[in-house]
Amino acid sequence: MESIINFEEILDLVGTPENKLRRYRACLREFDRLQYDDPFIxxxxxEIVHLEAQVKACGS
Known part of the structure; x- marks a missing residue:
């Protein structure tokens, strides 16, 4: 499987909740495409639910 993240994006992972949310959604799209599911997924x-609530609260 080809990586869906580059080095610059790795540095973003420690950044804002919006960046994390964007990255997690991209990962889930790939896992869904592969029809893969496990406890980690x-x-x-x-975590996406938590981040969405956090982003919503910060935007209010």
Whole structure:
């Protein structure tokens, strides 16, 4: 599988919740495309819910 992240984006992962949310969504799209699911993927889905709430709260 080809990497969907480059070095500059790795540095962004420690950045804003919006950046993390964007990256997690991209990962989930790839996992969905591959029809792959496991407990780790469920954790990513839960983290997305948390980040969405965080981004929404900061935007209010």
């Amino acid at each position: 469920k954790q990513i889905r839960n």
